[in-house]
Amino acid sequence: MRRYGKDADEDDIRNRPARRGSRPRTRIRPKHEDAEGAMVLTVDRGRITCLVDPGTKQERQVVAMKARELGRKGVVVGDVVNLVGDLSGDTDTLARIVRVEERSSVLRRTADDDDPYERIVVANADQLAIVTALADPEPRPRLIDRCLVAAYDAGMEPLLVLTKSDLAPAEPLLESYAPLGINYVVTRRDELETVGAEAVREHLRGLSTVFIGHSGVGKTTLVNALVPDRRRQTGHVNAVTGRGRHTTVSALALRLPPPPGAKPGSRKALDTGWVIDTPGFRSFGLSHIDPSRVIHAFPDLEPGTVDCPRACSHDEPDCALDAWVADGHAEAARLYSLRRLLSSKEAREGD
Ligand SMILES: Nc1nc2c(ncn2[C@@H]2O[C@H](COP(=O)(O)OP(=O)(O)OP(=O)(O)O)[C@@H](O)[C@H]2O)c(=O)[nH]1
Numbered sequence: 001m002r003r004y005g006k007d008a009d010e011d012d013i014r015n016r017p018a019r020r021g022s023r024p025r026t027r028i029r030p031k032h033e034d035a036e037g038a039m040v041l042t043v044d045r046g047r048i049t050c051l052v053d054p055g056t057k058q059e060r061q062v063v064a065m066k067a068r069e070l071g072r073k074g075v076v077v078g079d080v081v082n083l084v085g086d087l088s089g090d091t092d093t094l095a096r097i098v099r100v101e102e103r104s105s106v107l108r109r110t111a112d113d114d115d116p117y118e119r120i121v122v123a124n125a126d127q128l129a130i131v132t133a134l135a136d137p138e139p140r141p142r143l144i145d146r147c148l149v150a151a152y153d154a155g156m157e158p159l160l161v162l163t164k165s166d167l168a169p170a171e172p173l174l175e176s177y178a179p180l181g182i183n184y185v186v187t188r189r190d191e192l193e194t195v196g197a198e199a200v201r202e203h204l205r206g207l208s209t210v211f212i213g214h215s216g217v218g219k220t221t222l223v224n225a226l227v228p229d230r231r232r233q234t235g236h237v238n239a240v241t242g243r244g245r246h247t248t249v250s251a252l253a254l255r256l257p258p259p260p261g262a263k264p265g266s267r268k269a270l271d272t273g274w275v276i277d278t279p280g281f282r283s284f285g286l287s288h289i290d291p292s293r294v295i296h297a298f299p300d301l302e303p304g305t306v307d308c309p310r311a312c313s314h315d316e317p318d319c320a321l322d323a324w325v326a327d328g329h330a331e332a333a334r335l336y337s338l339r340r341l342l343s344s345k346e347a348r349e350g351d
């Protein structure tokens with residue numbers, strides 16, 4: 001909604017008589033004045049599925065391609081874009097994306113053997129749900145730590161989702177994350193159909209949440225319970241690509257159902273929140289992450305860094321944070337957690 005407020009100002013600017021040397025944007029813009037705003041749901045080999053007129057009777061999915069004028073600029077799931085061309089959403093029609101709005105957050109994936117380039121995979125997400133099984137497979141705390149670092153780096157709030165609580169208790173794991181004050185929710189398959197799914201949705205309302213987790217943790221079971229009409233929502237996507245969910249290569253945005261008792265058409269019924277399902281996990285490596293940004297997630301420790309040596313890693317003998325904690329400004333457990341996160345960046349064997 002922020003977007004609409006901003007547009008009002010920009011209209012003012014545009015109506016003022018143009019001075020010489022005015023910003024190029026104002027010259028380019030009028031060409032696409034009739035462009036329609038849309039949100040990117042998924043991307044598949046250059047075919048970009050967008051949602052137009054969300055929340056209205058005219059809501060529809062429109063398949064688009066990047067306009068040449070966008071150049072090399074990428075379009076990813078969660079992007080807010082401007083479309084021109086055929087916006088009917090009818091089969092075999094194709095719209096063009098002429099503009100990508102500024103992003104509020106970006107989740108990146110690291111370059112790997114198959115692809116030497118670091119890429120943005122999701123834009124504008126608010127939250128990163130780190131899905132971990134309590135057993136089968138065993139939790140991997142260092143992997144969780146690295147995901148937390150990725151969330152802080154991307155400017156997203158982390159949410160721990162601990163699955164399979166029928167197999168093992170959550171307490172030991174939660175204890176080690178308590179100093180970080182992270183939001184969490186514990187689930188088990190046999191409860192998901194009844195109370196469980198809604199309990200998770202309460203953490204997702206009105207937000208866009210990216211779900212990550214390695215194979216076997218129960219992410220598919222969870223997402224299917226959260227979004228019971230997944231098949232209907234993705235019908236269009238699959239019709240276009242001719243492929244099923246098992247071959248999904250891109251992240252995929254799915255809308256949550258309205259909360260129980262929400263009045264149809266009300267804000268509560270419309271702003272339900274988005275689940276962004278991601279395929280592989282490997283791709284969320286952290287080698288691109290700047291550890292100096294992690295300290296911003298620790299507002300209680302950050303002021304203590306003014307006496308640190310230049311370019312302090314905060315994990316070295318001269319770090320001023322030890323004195324900061326010894327003087328009682330912050331808890332030792334918080335500093336321990338920060339250093340654990342910082343050291344998780346380097347993957348070790350078995351991570
Ligand atoms: N005991 C138990 N098993 C669960 C639970 N949730 C999921 N499972 C099982 O764990 C296995 C993996 O679940 P999936 O939902 O396929 O896991 P995934 O994370 O999507 O894994 P991939 O499909 O490999 O990406 C399946 O056999 C599920 O039935 C749970 O809460 N408790």
Ligand SMILES: [Zn+2]
Pocket residue numbers: 305308309312313314315318319320321
């Ligand atoms: Zn330091």
